Amino acid sequence: MNLEMPTMETGSISLAITGSGGSGAVTAGLILLEAAAKSGLYGLMMRSAGPQIRGGESLSLLRLAGSPVACMDDHFDLLLGLDWHNAGRFAQEIPLHASSLILSDPAIGAIPDTFTAGGAVVRGLTFKDRAARVDGGRLNMVAVGTAGALCGLPQDMLALAADEILKAKGPGVVEAATACVAQGYALATEHDVPATKPTHSTLARWNISGNEACGLGALRGGVRFVAAYPITPATDILEWLGPRLEQLGGLLVQAEDELASINMVIGASYGGVPALTATSGPGLSLMQEGLGLAVASEIPVVVIDVTRGGPSTGIPTKPEQSDLNVALYGMHGDAPHLVLAPLDVRDCAFTTQWAVRLAEHLQTAAIVLSDQSLGQTRAVTDPAKLPGIPLQRVTEPSPASDYRRYALTADGVSPMTLPGTKGGMYTADGLEHDAFGIPSSLAADHHQQLDKRRRKIEAFDFGSDWAELRGDGKLCLICWGSSSGATFEAGERLLADGIAIRVIALRLLAPLRSDALAQALAGVEKVWVVEQNHSGQLYHYLRSYGVLPEDAHSLAKPGPIPLRPGEIIEAVKHG
Amino acid sequence: MNLEMPTMETGSISLAITGSGGSGAVTAGLILLEAAAKSGLYGLMMRSAGPQIRGGESLSLLRLAGSPVACMDDHFDLLLGLDWHNAGRFAQEIPLHASSLILSDPAIGAIPDTFTAGGAVVRGLTFKDRAARVDGGRLNMVAVGTAGALCGLPQDMLALAADEILKAKGPGVVEAATACVAQGYALATEHDVPATKPTHSTLARWNISGNEACGLGALRGGVRFVAAYPITPATDILEWLGPRLEQLGGLLVQAEDELASINMVIGASYGGVPALTATSGPGLSLMQEGLGLAVASEIPVVVIDVTRGGPSTGIPTKPEQSDLNVALYGMHGDAPHLVLAPLDVRDCAFTTQWAVRLAEHLQTAAIVLSDQSLGQTRAVTDPAKLPGIPLQRVTEPSPASDYRRYALTADGVSPMTLPGTKGGMYTADGLEHDAFGIPSSLAADHHQQLDKRRRKIEAFDFGSDWAELRGDGKLCLICWGSSSGATFEAGERLLADGIAIRVIALRLLAPLRSDALAQALAGVEKVWVVEQNHSGQLYHYLRSYGVLPEDAHSLAKPGPIPLRPGEIIEAVKHG
Amino acid sequence: MQAKMSTPALQARDYKSGVKPIWCPGCGHFAVLAAITRSLAYLELPREEVALISGIGCSSRLPAYVDSYGFHGLHGRALPLATGLKVARPDLNVLVTGGDGDGFSIGGNHFLHACRRNIDLTYVVMDNRVYGMTKGQASPTTAPDWAASKMTPHGTGVRRFQPAAIALAAGATFIARGYSGDPKGMTRILAEAIRHPGFSFVHVLSPCVTFRPDQRSWKTEVHPFPADAGNDPVEAARRIHADDGMGLGIIHAESLPVWPARQETETTLAAIEKEFLV
Amino acid sequence: MQAKMSTPALQARDYKSGVKPIWCPGCGHFAVLAAITRSLAYLELPREEVALISGIGCSSRLPAYVDSYGFHGLHGRALPLATGLKVARPDLNVLVTGGDGDGFSIGGNHFLHACRRNIDLTYVVMDNRVYGMTKGQASPTTAPDWAASKMTPHGTGVRRFQPAAIALAAGATFIARGYSGDPKGMTRILAEAIRHPGFSFVHVLSPCVTFRPDQRSWKTEVHPFPADAGNDPVEAARRIHADDGMGLGIIHAESLPVWPARQETETTLAAIEKEFLV
Ligand SMILES: Cc1ncc(C[n+]2csc(CCOP(=O)(O)OP(=O)(O)O)c2C)c(N)n1
Numbered sequence A, B: 001m002n003l004e005m006p007t008m009e010t011g012s013i014s015l016a017i018t019g020s021g022g023s024g025a026v027t028a029g030l031i032l033l034e035a036a037a038k039s040g041l042y043g044l045m046m047r048s049a050g051p052q053i054r055g056g057e058s059l060s061l062l063r064l065a066g067s068p069v070a071c072m073d074d075h076f077d078l079l080l081g082l083d084w085h086n087a088g089r090f091a092q093e094i095p096l097h098a099s100s101l102i103l104s105d106p107a108i109g110a111i112p113d114t115f116t117a118g119g120a121v122v123r124g125l126t127f128k129d130r131a132a133r134v135d136g137g138r139l140n141m142v143a144v145g146t147a148g149a150l151c152g153l154p155q156d157m158l159a160l161a162a163d164e165i166l167k168a169k170g171p172g173v174v175e176a177a178t179a180c181v182a183q184g185y186a187l188a189t190e191h192d193v194p195a196t197k198p199t200h201s202t203l204a205r206w207n208i209s210g211n212e213a214c215g216l217g218a219l220r221g222g223v224r225f226v227a228a229y230p231i232t233p234a235t236d237i238l239e240w241l242g243p244r245l246e247q248l249g250g251l252l253v254q255a256e257d258e259l260a261s262i263n264m265v266i267g268a269s270y271g272g273v274p275a276l277t278a279t280s281g282p283g284l285s286l287m288q289e290g291l292g293l294a295v296a297s298e299i300p301v302v303v304i305d306v307t308r309g310g311p312s313t314g315i316p317t318k319p320e321q322s323d324l325n326v327a328l329y330g331m332h333g334d335a336p337h338l339v340l341a342p343l344d345v346r347d348c349a350f351t352t353q354w355a356v357r358l359a360e361h362l363q364t365a366a367i368v369l370s371d372q373s374l375g376q377t378r379a380v381t382d383p384a385k386l387p388g389i390p391l392q393r394v395t396e397p398s399p400a401s402d403y404r405r406y407a408l409t410a411d412g413v414s415p416m417t418l419p420g421t422k423g424g425m426y427t428a429d430g431l432e433h434d435a436f437g438i439p440s441s442l443a444a445d446h447h448q449q450l451d452k453r454r455r456k457i458e459a460f461d462f463g464s465d466w467a468e469l470r471g472d473g474k475l476c477l478i479c480w481g482s483s484s485g486a487t488f489e490a491g492e493r494l495l496a497d498g499i500a501i502r503v504i505a506l507r508l509l510a511p512l513r514s515d516a517l518a519q520a521l522a523g524v525e526k527v528w529v530v531e532q533n534h535s536g537q538l539y540h541y542l543r544s545y546g547v548l549p550e551d552a553h554s555l556a557k558p559g560p561i562p563l564r565p566g567e568i569i570e571a572v573k574h575g
Numbered sequence C, D: 001m002q003a004k005m006s007t008p009a010l011q012a013r014d015y016k017s018g019v020k021p022i023w024c025p026g027c028g029h030f031a032v033l034a035a036i037t038r039s040l041a042y043l044e045l046p047r048e049e050v051a052l053i054s055g056i057g058c059s060s061r062l063p064a065y066v067d068s069y070g071f072h073g074l075h076g077r078a079l080p081l082a083t084g085l086k087v088a089r090p091d092l093n094v095l096v097t098g099g100d101g102d103g104f105s106i107g108g109n110h111f112l113h114a115c116r117r118n119i120d121l122t123y124v125v126m127d128n129r130v131y132g133m134t135k136g137q138a139s140p141t142t143a144p145d146w147a148a149s150k151m152t153p154h155g156t157g158v159r160r161f162q163p164a165a166i167a168l169a170a171g172a173t174f175i176a177r178g179y180s181g182d183p184k185g186m187t188r189i190l191a192e193a194i195r196h197p198g199f200s201f202v203h204v205l206s207p208c209v210t211f212r213p214d215q216r217s218w219k220t221e222v223h224p225f226p227a228d229a230g231n232d233p234v235e236a237a238r239r240i241h242a243d244d245g246m247g248l249g250i251i252h253a254e255s256l257p258v259w260p261a262r263q264e265t266e267t268t269l270a271a272i273e274k275e276f277l278v
C-alpha cells in the first residue's frame, strides 16, 4: 500500500475524523493538534456535531501546516472513520478529492457511499485489532498514531500530547493511549509513509480557541467585570473567563437574562470598571436597548457576538456572518458606536483588546463580531499582537464647580467623573440632555449632543489597524472577520497563478474608514466583497458609503459551512 | 387697527396658541380645528408641551387651508398668547415673520422678546375683560372667537365646534364658551377683518389624528388582536383601539412588557387572528428578537413604531425619523421583512391597513414607521383611501398526508394550516428547518428556506403604492414617511418658482423597489434625499442599492422640530 | 375545556410524532413526554385541538415530539406566545412546556404575570436545576454551592428560586409538583392540570443525567406534599414556605374567574369610521 | 456599610440638587424624595459615595433631584444596572428608585432575581398603582376592576401583584412598607433599609394625584403591619398573604450572607497567558 500524502513543505495536510458518541473523534483531533503544535507546526481544528446534546455523531476537522493557516482547505486529504454511524450527515462538511485517503477498519462497518463516490482511495487498517492488543486500548488512539505518522508527526510528540490531553483521566488512560499510539504508528510504518518531516518552527506558539482568545483580549484590555447569560456558541468565552476573572480580583456574574447582562455591564462601567458581555444573535437582539443607553449616556461597554446561523434561533452550532446589519444598525435612533471583527482565531485576542480600549477611550459601545467558526476553532498560532496605543478612559478626578459631564469638547470626548469623586456628581441619562446631563428637549441640545457623539468616533485616529491590506492588483477582494482566512488564501493562490490581486480585510467596520478604504482601493478596477451571509451585508454597507468602484460584486454565501478558498477563486475566475 | 391676514384662497393660515397649565391652549386649538372642519376647510393641529406631566406650559399649532395640507408652514401668521409663562421655551417651534401678528391681552403680562424681536406686529386686545363679562367666561374662548373671525370662520361653526368639544363638561361650560366666542368675534369685528371667506369644501372629510388613523387602518386590515405596552407617543393608538377591538369581538391585552407583546401577537397570529402591536423606539428594540421569530417561523405580525427622538430614551414627546435603520436591519441574521411608512396623517390609515394585508399574505413581519409628528397631529382631511388588492392569508384547510408547512413554492408563500385543522399539525420553529418544519442544520435546508423567505417578498408585485410620485423635473426630492408633507410642499413652491422638480415619497421601504425607483428616477440629474434624522439613514440605504445618480445629496435634519418646506427649498437652492 | 369520558379512541402513542428526540439516553424529559401523551389520550383531546408551546432548551424541544400543533418559540417567551394564542383561540387546549432556565431565569417575568392572569393554560416546567442545552450552567433552582460550572466556579451563592412559592404569591390557581421517576403520579397531575379552568402550573422534577448525575438521589428525596391541598392561599403559603421543594402532588387549587372575561360585540367597523366624519 | 453617628454635617436639603422636579403638584413622590434626602443626612452618607439608580417613569426621575451620583437608565432595568455598579464598586451606597410599572411590570424578572441575590442594595418602589408618566394606564398593582384607562376599558381583570409576598417568596431579606403620607415613618424605614446588609425592598404607597385622585382615601386605609417583624420566613409568608397590602412598617428582616462573596486574588495576567503556550 502506498499512502501518498501532501507534506507540510508543499502546503498543508487536512484531515477529518468522524465517529459517533463516545468514539473519541474530538479527543483524537485535540491530540493530533497538540502534537503538531509540539512538533513546531501550525494548525487549526474545527468540530462539528449532530443535533444530540450528548452521544450523537461528531467530527473533528484538522489542517496542519508549516506556517500559519487561517481557514480550512477545499478538500480533506485524509478521512479517518472511527465508526460510520450517521457519518453521512457530515458529507457536505468533508469534501474529498480523487486522491483523498480514507482510513478505516473494515471491522467497524461499511464506509458510506457518499464519501467514496468521488473516487477517494480507501485503505482498510486493523485499528480495532491493534486496540485490542492494549489493555484498555481504544480504537481512536490507534488511529491517532497512524494519522500522526502519516502527517509526519514524531511519535514522542504524539505521546506527549496524549499525556497532556488525557492526564485528567488518570495514569491508566494515558498509558493505554500511549501504547495505542505506538500500535497505530507501527501500523503506518508497515506501509510506505512519506519520508518528509515537517519544518519545525522554534518560535513560541499558542494553542488557543477563538473564544479563549476573546477572553484573553478582554483581560488584556483591562476588563474586570463580566455579566452574561449562557448561549451557544459564546458560552466558552464565559466559562474561560469565570475562574480567571476571580483570580484577577474581578467577577463574572451569571445574569438572569441578556437584558440584565447588558445593564449590569453598564452599571459596572459607570462605576469605572471596564466591563464586557458575550452573547450570540438572540442575545444581541435583546441587548439593543441597553446598547443604545450606553451610547446615549456615554458609558463604555463591549459586547462580543459570537455569531451563529440566523435568523431567529437559526442554527446555534454553526457559523454565519449575518449579524453585521444588526451590529451596525440595531439600535433605535442615531446611535454611533464601534463595530469590530477579528480576522482569525489569533486576532480574536487583538481585536477584543482593541475594542475594550477604544470603547473606554471613546465612551461608547463596541460590538465585536466573532462567529462560531472562529470561536470554537482551536488554532496553533503565533501569539497575538498587542494594540499600539495605550488608550484609557478620560476621567476628571478633580472637577471644577461648573463641571459638565457631557461637555462639548473639540474631540467629542467629555471627561467623566467616577462615583466617589467629590464635586463631580451627575446623573447619567438616556434622555437627551444638555452638557450638565440635565434632560432637555431643545433642538440645540439635541443637535450638539448628536454631533458630539458622532464626532468623537468619526474624528478619532484609529491608525492602521482598521484593516489588513495585502497586494496591489487591480482586482480586489474585500472581506471582514472570519471570511478573511479563506479570502487571504484565495488571494495567495490567485497570485501564485499569476493574477495580480489585492485583499482588504476589514477589522474596524464602524465607523467605516471611508477615506482610508478609498485610498486602499486606489487603482482597483474590480471588486469582490466576500462574506458568509445571504444578503451581502458588507457589500451593501460599503455601497451605502459609495466607496466601491462601479464594477463591484457580492460573493455572499450563508452558513452553515465556512467559505473555502476554492469557492472564492471559482467566483473570481468565472463569476 | 388693521389686521392683515393671509386667506385660504391664497394659501393657508397658520396660528399658534400658547399658554401655561390650565389656560386652555389645547382646547382652543381643538375648537378652531373642528370649526374649520365644519366650515368646509382642511387643516392640521400639532401640540407641544413642557416637561411636566401636568400643569406645564403648552402650545397648539394650527394650519388651516382651503385644500389639504400635510405639514406646518415655515412661519406662523398669528400667535395667540393666553399667557406668557415659560412660552419662551417654545420660541424655536413658533417662527414668526415680520408681518406676523401677535394677539395678546396686555393685562396678562409682557410678550417675551424672543417673539417680538423679528418685527412681528403686536396687537393688544382686551381678552380678559371680555371674558369677565361672561358668567364662567374664560379667556381662551374669547381668543378662539377673535382668531376664528380673523381666519374667516363663521361664528356659528365656532359655536358648534365648542359645543362638540366641551359638551362632556356640561351645558354651563358650553354656554359660557359660546358667549365668550361671541365676545371674541365682536372684538375682531371692531377691527378691519378681511372680508374674504374660505372656500367651503362639501366633500366628506375626517377630523382624525395619525394615531387614530393607524388604529383604524389596523381594524380595516382585519386586526382583531392587539397586545401592547404603553409608551409615548404610541399609547393613543392603543387607547383608541382598546374599547373598539372589544366592540368588534377582538381584544387588546396590556402586556407586562414589549417582549411579551410581540410574542403574544405572534401567538394570536399563529392561531389565525391578524394581530398587531404598537410601540416606539425603546419598545421596538426590545421586540427585535420576536420579530426575527416571526420572520423565521413565517407568522404574520405588524408593529407600528411611532418614532420619537432617539437614541435611547431620547426625546419621548418629539418626532424624529431615526428608526429607519433599526426597522430595516434590527434583526439578527438575514431576516427579510416589510417596512412601510405613512406619508401623512391620513395615510396612516391606508399604510397600516396595507401593512396588515401584506404581512398576512406574505407571512412575515411588517414594521410601520409612523412618528410623533404624524401620530399626535390632528388633521382635517379627506377620508383615507383603501388598498386595491384584497390580500389574505394563504391557508391550507384540507392538508394532504404529506403536507409541508414550509413547502418550497414558486412564489415563496407556503400555505399554512391553522390549529384546529385536521391532519395539518406541525410545530412552528425559529430554528432553521426543512420543508416539514423539522429542525435542520443542513446547508441545503438553510439555503432553500433563506431563498424562499427572500423570494416571497422580493418577487411580490406590490403595485404602484410603493411610492407617491409627482412631477418630472431633472431635479428630484426623495423623501419618506412624515417628511413627505414638507417635501411635497417644497416641490410645489419650487415648481411655482419655475424650477422643474420631481418628488418621490417612499411608502414601501423594504423591500426596496429598486427597479421601480430607478424607473421613477429616469432622467433625473440631481437628487436630494430629505429626512428627519442625523445620519441620513434613507440616503445611505438608497445608496446601498446603487439607485441614486452620482449627484445625490443628503438633507438630514434630526428632531425635535419637524422639517418645514422653506428649509428644503433653502437647501435645494443654495445647498 | 371539557374532557370526553367515553372509550379512548386514541392511544398515548398516537400522540407521538415521528420526530426522534435529541435528548440524552436516560434524560428525565422522556418521562414527561410520555406522561403528556398519556394525559392527552386519557382526556381524549383531538390532536388538532391541542397546541404545545415552548421556549428554548432541551425540555423546550418537546412540542415537536407530540403530534399536535406546536410552537418552538424563543427562550423564555413561551408563556406570552401561548397567551396570545389562547386569547385568539379559546377553543384550543394550550399547553406550555419548558425548563427551569427558560421559565424561571429569562422567562421569570412572564411566569409572574401568567400566574396573575389566570388564563386557561397548563404550564409544565421540567426542572433539572441546570441549563442542559447550553451544557451545564447553574439555573435559578440550582443550589447556591453547586460549583460544577466554570461560569460560577464557586457556585452562584444565590438562594434557590422557589417555583411553587412564587407561583402562589403571584396568584396561580393551580400548583402541583410531579417527578419524572413517578410517571403515574405525573400523568394524574397533568390530567388534573389540563382540566383545571385557569392557569395551572406543574413543576416537574426531571433529572439531567448528563450534567446533574447527582440527581439520581432524587428518588429517595421526593415525598408526598404534606397534607391535602387546600384552597386557602394563606395556609398554602405557610405550607409551601415550609416544604423542602421535593413534595409531590397537588399543592394548591382554587377556583377563580378565568381570564379574559369576554365582552359582547357591540358595533361595526362602519360605525367606528363614522366617528371621524366632520 | 457603616453609618457614622456623630453630629450631622449635612442637612437633608444639602442632598437636593438644583433640578426642579417635573412632578405634578401634590404628587406622592415629593415626600419620597424628602424622606430619601433625610435618611441620607441622618446616616451622614457623603454625597459622592451615594448612587441613585432608576428606570423610567415619574418616580424614576428622582435621582436627578438628589445631589449624588445617579443613573436614569432604562424602563425596568434599574436593578441590573445597580447590581453591576455595586459589584464593581462595593464602596458605594447604592439606592434604586422606581415605580410599580417599572419594577413590577417590565422589571418583574429583575426584581425576582435581585431579591434572590441578596446584594447590598436598597430598592424603593413608589407604588401609585398606575403608570403616571404615560398618562394613566393600569399597572400590576392596580385593582382588576379599575376601568379608567381606555387600554383596559373594563379593567384588567387580573389579580393584583403582591410586592411583599413576591419579594418574600423570591428570598428578600428585608421587606418594609412606607406611605408618602407618613414621612417620618418612611424616613425611619429608609434608614433601616439602607443600613440593612443585603437586599432591602421598601414598598412605598405614593399616590398619583393626577391619574388616581381616589388614592386620597389611602390615608384612612393604611395601618401598622400586624405584629412585629420576625425573621421567620414561614411565619412572614403567612402574615403577608393575610395582609391587605396596606400594612406599614418593617415586614420582614433576616440576616443572611451578602452577595457576592469575594474570592481571593490568586494569579496574574502573565500567568494566565502562559496557559496557551505550547
Ligand atoms: C435569548 C437567548 N439566550 C440564551 C439562549 C441559549 N439557551 C438555550 S437553552 C438555554 C437554557 C436551557 O435551560 P432549561 O430551560 O433549564 O432547559 P434544559 O435544557 O435544562 O431542559 C439557554 C441559556 C437562547 N437560545 N436565547
Ligand SMILES: Cc1ncc(C[n+]2csc(CCOP(=O)(O)OP(=O)(O)O)c2C)c(N)n1
Binding pocket: B229, B230, B231, B232, B258, B282, B283, B286, B313, D056, D057, D058, D059, D060, D075, D098, D099, D100, D101, D102, D103, D126, D128, D130, D131, D132, D133, D134, D139, D208
Ligand atoms: C421599553 C419601554 N417601554 C415603555 C416605556 C414607556 N414608559 C415610560 S414610564 C412608563 C410607566 C411608568 O410607570 P411607573 O413605573 O409606575 O412610574 P410612575 O410614572 O407611575 O411613577 C412607561 C410604560 C419606556 N420608556 N420604555
Ligand code: SF4
Binding pocket: A053, A054, C022, C023, C024, C026, C027, C028, C029, C058, C059, C128, C132, C133, C207, C208, C209, C210, C211
Ligand atoms: S443535557 Fe440533560 S436535559 Fe439535556 S437532553 Fe441531556 S440529560 Fe436531558
Ligand code: SF4
Binding pocket: B053, B054, D022, D023, D024, D026, D027, D028, D029, D058, D059, D128, D132, D133, D207, D208, D209, D210, D211
Ligand atoms: S402623573 Fe401622577 S405620578 Fe406622575 S408626577 Fe403627576 S401625580 Fe406624580
Ligand SMILES: [Mg+2]
Binding pocket: C057, C099, C100, C101, C126, C127, C128, C129, C130, C131, C132, C139
Ligand atoms: Mg434545565
Ligand SMILES: [Mg+2]
Binding pocket: D057, D099, D100, D101, D126, D127, D128, D129, D130, D131, D132, D139
Ligand atoms: Mg406608577
